[in-house]
Amino acid sequence: MRSAGLDDPATWHGEVDLRLLLVEDDSSTRRMLEGLFVGQGYEVTACPNGEAALVRHAEDPFPFIALDLSLPGMSGLEVCRLIRARRDGDRAYILVITSSTAPERLQETLAAGANDYLVKPVSLDLLHVRLAVANRHIHEVERRFTLEEQNTATRSEISDIIRSIPDMLLVLDRSGRILRTNQRVTEILGYEQDELVGGSANRIFGPAFAECFASESPKWESPFHNLDIVLTARDGRQISVLVSGAPLRASTEGSGGGIVCIAKDMSERNRAEERIRTLAFYDGLTGLPNRHLMQERVRAAMASARKHGRSLALLFLDLDQFKHVNDTLGHQVGDRLLRDVSSRLIESVRLTDTVGRNGATAQSGTVSRFGGDEFTILLTDIDDANGASLVANRILSALAEPFEVDGRELYSGASIGIAMFPGDGNDAESLLQSADTAMYDAKSQGRSGFRFFTQPMNEAASKRLSIENRLRRALERDEFALHFQPLQASRTGALTGAEVLLRWHPTGGKPISPADFIPVAEETGLIVAIGEWVLREACRQAARWNRSGHPPIRISVNLSTRQLRDEALCETVFDCLREGDLDPSQLELEITETAVMQEYEASISALRRLAEAGIGLCLDDFGTGYSSLAYIRRFPIERIKIDQSFVSTITECRDDAIFSAAIIAMAHTLGLDVVGEGVETTEQAELLTAQGCDELQGFLFSRPCPAAGFERLLTGSGDPKPDEEGSD
Known part of the structure; x- marks a missing residue:
């Protein structure tokens, strides 16, 4: 391919594609014309008829076509019309070479789409002039087509960008007319583009348009961001959006300029914020x-x-x-x-x-x-x-x-x-x-x-909080101690066992009553760890007495409601027995009816497992809870304790005496032993013994005492030095 200027093949300004398609059936004329065009700097491809010329042009379109009108088969006019009918037909410069000088023939030629014509025989000077014009034409056509292609590509890119925008796009003119929308407007608001384009923005903006886009508003002159507006959808729904926009200069979109707006649908975000608020509050x-x-x-x-x-x-x-x-x-x-x-x-x-x-x-x-x-x-x-x-x-x-x-x-x-x-x-x-x-x-x-x-409640709450705070560190500070209260056979007075009771002596402070700290330990769950310590120490102490040669006695340890709920209860008890090297038959666990009934199925399962291991079970405080014979029969217990609230009035109140006698008789019928606790007078002891009570426990015989004092009871060597903190 060569290029040339306009006045001389080597100096024409601008670059022009100089390929030329020559269509001539007469071989001598074809050779003569080919020589002329080559002499003008063109690259010539010659065809003898119209059909061949159309095929070559379809394969690689030529910018110049020199066409004879009188061709065999398809005429030159028909070839001209078919070339112009192509999508890119306007890009070719068609020069008709004819021997006819009739005006009507020449008019028909131009009407068919020819750009110019030459009459045979061809004058070299005239050909030079015609080709100069042709070159200018082709140069301008190429420039125009190049611009159109660029504009088409730009418009395509813009359309792609608009389609890819995830938000709604609206172009408005200053009168409030909608000039353009994107597909997101249709998807979110439900309007087809042809329903909105050309119409008033009030349709979707409502009163907000007049408020936000008044003619004197600065939004027509400078960009704005995140304007909170409610748009109206086709079905009447109100869509909350944030609108950002920028002005369009005059003649860019309409003669008077306008605004391009991006509207971000905030519905989902608002719903998410509401969900977050709901979750938060x-x-x-x-x-x-x-x-x-x-x-x-x-x-x-x-x-x-x-x-x-x-x-x-x-x-x-x-x-x-x-x-x-x-x-x-x-x-x-x-x-x-x-x-x-x-x-x-x-x-x-x-x-x-x-x-x-x-x-x-x-x-x-x-x-x-x-x-x-x-x-x-x-x-x-x-x-x-x-x-x-x-x-x-x-x-x-x-x-x-x-x-x-x-x-x-x-x-x-x-x-x-x-x-x-x-x-x-x-x-x-x-x-x-x-x-x-x-x-x-x-x-x-x-x-x-x-x-x-009331204020006393506040004082009690403060006291409770103080107890809780100190209780949390009592174990690690080794502030707990075990005291033991003896049980004895009612008829012989022989020492048969001891109930283990917990005492707390905070470092640098006065002893705290179990009535004050045990409920706090229960509520906070600390009772589980404290109860395990009590079990472990009680087993160790009983084993020490065994090793000292004392007759084996039964050690009774209270279990709390929290401990009964502890899935590891059985393993904890077994571990304490192994560590203390104590026979299970020497350990008795005291439970209350209320504690068992709160976790009935789980409690019964754990208690049966403990009983099967040889550990004794005692139902404490009998008479204050459910006192149900049906339930007691299902408990794997060996003995029951009559609560001290009945024992304390047994000699003064006939009903309590009858009640204690009934409990003892019922227990013996079920094969259970009975302990009377809280015995403080000889009269109480004698009445319980007469009613058949098996064992007695209370201040009448001994207050709870430290291990050393209890050992003196075991040896019968004197005063056990009881504690001064009560029986619980």
Whole structure:
């Protein structure tokens, strides 16, 4: 391929493709013309007819075509028309060479698509002029086609970019007319492009367009970002979007300029934010506000009450026996029960109280799930404590009714503590702490009741916290000690065993009564580790007495409710026996009816395993719990203890005497031995002995004493030096 300028084949400005297709059937004329064109710098391809010329042009289009009109077969005019009919037909420069000079023939030639013509015989000078014109034409055509191709490519790239934008795109003119949209507008708003293009933006923007895009708005002059607008979808839905945009200069899109807007659909993000807010501030199970939202509302309510001189009450509620339901029937039943409890709490709160669920708020209170089986109820706009009492009684009455869960009838009472503002706390944390303290006091009074916070409760709570903090380090500081209280045969007075009792002497402080620290150990779960220590030390001490030559005696160790729930209980007991090298028959474990009944199936399984290993089992405090003969028959026990509350009045109260006689007779019928505990007088001992009680225990014989003192009892060598901390 060669290129040439316009006036001389070597100097024409701009580069032009100089390939030329010559179509001439006469061979001599074809050779003559080919020589002329070659002399002008062209690369000539010659064809004898129109069909061959069309084939060659289709294979590699020529920019120049010299065409004879009189051709065999297909005429030159028809060839001209077919070339122009091609998609790129306008790019070829067609020069017709004809011997005809008739005007109508020449007009027909130009009408068929020829650019120019020459009359045979061809003048070299005239050919030079015609080719110069042709070169200019071809150069301009190539430039135009190149620009069009570039524009087409650019438009294609822009279209690809627009299609790839994940957000809605709208182009608006200054009059508010929509000039263009992308597919995302259709997908999100439901409008087809032809429904919007050319129409007013008010259709989707509504009043926001006039507010945000007034003619004097700076948004027409400079870019803007994250404009919060609500668009209206075709079906009427309101779509929250963030709009960013930039101005279009005049004549770029419409004569007056405009704005190109990118609208980001915020619906999903808003839903996600709402879900996050719900997760952060609402309980997933019940839909009630959680403790975080509750605390915020308590703070806000206290600020309002302080400002307007009003009172408010905070109720702290804990379900009774919920853990038993959860552990025995499963978490699904427990969850259903919690949801049902929530519904009853909502119904129980006064009609003007807020229940705190999404979309179910009123104005003067909030029911919240604080966590687990604990709830709080915030009551505002109350005149005095009477209003809180009414709500508390209403709640207790509602919860007293049975719950129907998966075909089961369940009961779940509650203990409620009530704290009043401003008297019981100056901030949300202290008010909540006061209500929590009152709740624990209500629970300690027998459950299914409510208590108002009092200052003595606060003192008791502080004392309890102090005990808990010190108790956590008591084991590692070696602050515990074991004391032993003897048991003796009622008829012979022979020493038959000892009950192991725990004493605590904090470093640098006074001894703390078991009545104070054992309940704390139970509540915190520390009793499991402490109980294991007691078992281990008791086995070791009994083994030491054996090695000292004393007759083997029975050592009775109390098991707590928490220990009975411990899956590792049996292994722990067996380990203690092995480490102490103590025969299982010398160890007796004391349990209470209440502890067994709370975890009945698991407890019975563990107790049977212990009994099969030769360990003795004793039912302690008999008469204060279920006292059910049917259950006692299923317990693998060897003896029962009559509770000291009956023994203490056995000689003064005829009914207690009858009760003790019945217990002893029933136990003997079942093959069980009976221990009377808390014996303090000779009269009590004589009556129990007369009724057939097998063993006696109490201050009448000895107070609990340290190991050294008890060893003196074993040897009969004198005063055992009992402790001064009581019998428990």
